[in-house]
Amino acid sequence: MMEPSIKEAVDINYLRPDKTKFYKTPGGFLGVIVDGKDYKRIETYRCFPIKNENKYISIRTFEEEIGIIEDLNEFPPEQRELIEEELEKRYFMPKILSAKSIKEEFGYSYWDVTTDRGDRNFTVHDISSNMIVKPDGSIILMDIDGNRYFIEDIEKADDKIRKILDLWL
Amino acid sequence: MVTEKAKAKFVDEIPNEVMSLLEKEGVKKEDILFFAKSDLNKDGYFCDNYAALTNENLYVIENNAIMAYPLTKDVKFNNENLIATGSIVLTRDGEDFPIISYTNTYMRKFGHLARLATKIVEGMPLSDDDFDIDLGEEFCPKCGSRLPRNNRLACPKCLNKKALFLRVLSYLPRYKFELFLVFLYIFLSSMISLVRPIVSGRYLYDEVLTPGGRFYGQIISIVLVLIVLEVASVSITILRGRNQAGLSAKIIYDIKLELFSAMSKLSMSFYNSKQTGSLMTRINNDALDIQYFLNYGVPDFVVNALTLVSITVIMFMFNPLLAIFVFLPVPLIVYMTRRVIPRFHKLKWATWVRNSRLNSLINDSLSGARVVKAFGKESSEINRFKQYNENLLQARLKEGYNRARTFPVFSYIMNIGGLFVWSFGGYSVISGIMTFGTLMTFIGYLGMIYSPIDYMVHTFDWYTNCMNSAQRIFDIIDRKSDVPESPNPVRMPNIKGDITLKNVYFAYEPNKNVLKNINLEIKAGQMIGLVGHSGAGKSTITNIITRLYDVDEGDVLIDGVNIKDIDLNDLRSQIGMVLQETFLFSGTIAENIAFARPDATREEIIKAAKLANAHEFIMRLPDGYDTVIGKRNTNLSGGERQRIAIARAILVNPKILILDEATASVDTETERQIQEALQNLIKGRTTIAIAHRLSTLKDADKIVVIEHGEIKEMGTQEELIKLDGIYNKMLNLQKEALKIKGEELL
Secondary structure, eight states, X not given: OOOOXXXXXXXXXXXXXXXXXXXXXXXXXXXXXXXXXXXXXXXXXXXXXXXOOSEEEEEEOSSSEEEEEEEGGXXXXXXXXXXXXXXXXXXXXXXXXXXXXXXXXXXXXXXXXXXXXXXXXXXXXXXXXXEEEOTTSOEEEEOTTSOEEEESOGGGSXXXXXXXXGGGO | OOOHHHHHHHHTTOOHHHHHHHHHTTOOGGGOOEEEEEEEOTTSOEEXXXXXXXXXXXXXXXXXXXXXXXXXXXXXXXXXXXSSEEEEEEEETTEEEEEEEEEGGGHHHHHHHHHHHHHXXXXXXXXXXXXXXXXXXXXXXXXXXXXXXXXXXXXXXXXXXXXXXXXXXXXXXXXXXXXXXXXXXXXXXXXXXXXXXXXXXXXXXXXXXXXXXXXXXXXHHHHHHHXXXXXXXXXXXXXXXXXXXXXXXXXXXXXXXXXXXHHHHSOHHHHHHSOHHHHHXXXXXXXXXXXXXXXXXXXXXXXXXXXXXXXXXXXXXXXXXXXXXXXTTHHHHHHHHHHHHHHHHHHHHHHHHHXXXXXHHHHHHHHTHHHHHHTTOHHHHHHHHHHHHHHHHHHHHHHHHHHHHHHHHHHXXXXXXXXXXXXXHHHHHHTTSSOHHHHHHHHHHHHHHHHHHHHHHHHHHHHHHHHHHHHHHHHHHHOXXXXXXXXXXXXXXXXXXXXXXXXXXXXXETTEEEEEEEEEEEOTTOEEEEEOSTTSSHHHHHHHHTTSSOOSEEEEEETTEEGGGBOHHHHHHTEEEEESSOOOOSEEHHHHHTTTOTTOOHHHHHHHHHHTTXXXXXXXXXXXXXXXXXXXXXXXXXXXXXXXXXXXXXXXXXXXXXXESTTTTSOHHHHHHHHHHHHXXXXXXXXXXXXXXXXXXXXXXXXXXXXXXXXXXXXXXXXXXXXXXXXXXXXXXXXXXXXXXTOOOO
16 A cells, blocks of 8 residues: 555545446445445545535545545435435434423433434433534534434424523523 | 353343244244344334344344344454444445444444354354443433433432432531531520510510519610620620631531542543533532531521521510511512522523633633744634623623512512501500500511521522532532442552453443454563554553553453452552653652652652653752742753653652653654663563654564554564564654654664
């Protein structure tokens, strides 16, 4: 293996729709053909997962980066859907729709909620350090296992949720 | 062989309906080696699925359907981690298939399942050791909530507030005598304040000023009695103040000590997850809150409760009807208290949060002053501060405005009772039902009764405040260290220095293994070099050997004893560390060298400094070894600080020495001096050295190349050069780089 030159290491290899074709593997994973080269299993990462826009998506094998998609919206819809599905799997983050009960005690809060992925019980320690508030008013919450939950709009959220999160906003 | 007992804790979790599905497939319970529940299906919806492992198959139960995956030689099982979820992926004929998914909550369990399956596939025998692991996830037996990871014994949700309150009170009985005095003074001053209105009301008007009274005309006597009561009351107040000040100092000493020692015992992961600023606020403000509550809150509560009850009794004895008028507004007050106080609790909390954030910012900004100045970012830092300060201001204003609005209303409501007493009482006196003296006594009590009620109102405030603080403080005190001391630690005052790492896996965060299957044998007295890219896991290996963290799986043995069983003090006192970033405490150079061994003699300190090549520069300082090091070590260069750290390590005379990039931040000349110092240090000790400059490792007995948390190459320098792998490539790159600088590498 040759060490990459400085230029190779620094330049961003943008993947454009005309030279890139994603496909599904028999196992349901994602593969890609770039400039005729077939990468059988790839992983998709967002460079800015918290911003969570369809921009700067890194396409990687298990070892290295193949390239970056600058703007996913440049891709045809069926290609885009493949990648979005994959991204959704990686950044699994159920959306909290309503709360049945939230109790806080001794620095831990216990959430019993309904999400768009079903009902869920989880525990958050020290909300202030496990909550990301985004400028648009949405919130990402991390439980003690590192699972993430999304609250779309704190202003419109359940009273129980607002009551507990308001303290930290 | 795997015994039933070893696997029982996993196998016993199988629900009946799942077991019957498995039985339909011909699986007997005793065949099952490992069982795991998952909480996610492959489409990313929460639901209960299961996996069971036997010697022949891996069974997956999803939606009441069962799938069997035979453990044949041609398949591979992998636990693939995404950000918050994972899947077991089966590889057959070069094609990957996900067979079961789960969230991070079950990551460790399924990771273990994949490893066990792989072992069976590769024909390796399983033993009880494979099941002797602690997989973390546990749920509260009472309410089913996910238990906090660091706090496994108690489910905080199922503990009640009463227990918390009693626990706070438990600080008091340690000072029985002081406490007895406090309550004695309280009792005496309550008595005096109860008697006073009777003397100045009933006796003065009815017996002294009224003709025919028992003490008619004896003005001097009654004034003297009043003066005595006044003096007694003031003296008792003074005595009580003194007494409480002493008690207060002792209580806060206790709380801070307990909190600080609890924090010191916690593992590194705690410090990494908390900002220091927030910690400082926590220690100071929270301890203060509890102290106030114990010292003033509790005794004052007793005083006020006592006063309230006795006055009530006396008032009803004098004139029940009038007493009822006095108490008319009380239900209203209590109602308002219950409605309004919780809001204050929240506002206070918000202020606390913002205050703590502001402190963190100040801390950050001051520690990073050099960076801020270097990039000319002072004004944006000021803006950032302004914004946080503004947030705090808003919270404080909100709290203050609310307070200003609410409490006058409270007082007004209370005063309504007074108006009733004046009108009804005045009428009674005029119509001769009641004496003027009784009315005056009543008025006197009236002035005394609302202040306890007012106090009770505030007590709620105080109480919630204190409980919040107590909650935060006990959260730290109760936190179990991630590296708990074994209940029966093995004393090892003389460690030889053999280190063995067996199948070690470790992750700082649940979904990212930093070390994967590390196997490493280090003989006593050997020097091992760890090389690899930054982030490869080199420092993590040293963190595990020093037991700053515990491994997730596998074993670390020192002289053949599991590190978890070794007395922590024995272990740490025989490990020396020299890190890239040297932290010197404020104090003299001598104190810093003797940090780990404060009993060291001056001779020992000088000897250590000489070995560390530090003596010369220390002697050039005007204050020599007594030089006080500034808070941010500004008056010593990086290399000088490094050599003080080496002297510190030499003085401990450690059996195991860890050098983590000890020379990375200094120039070549200084490096040479430090290298010399290190040569003196290394002799006769097991040494683990991490280095980017490979030249510093040329004498190592073994060089270990780490990449992505795995050992890629291992051997002496010659062997690795011959191997022509990663190490050789790194060596050539460095040679080339140094050639440009005109330096000789080897």
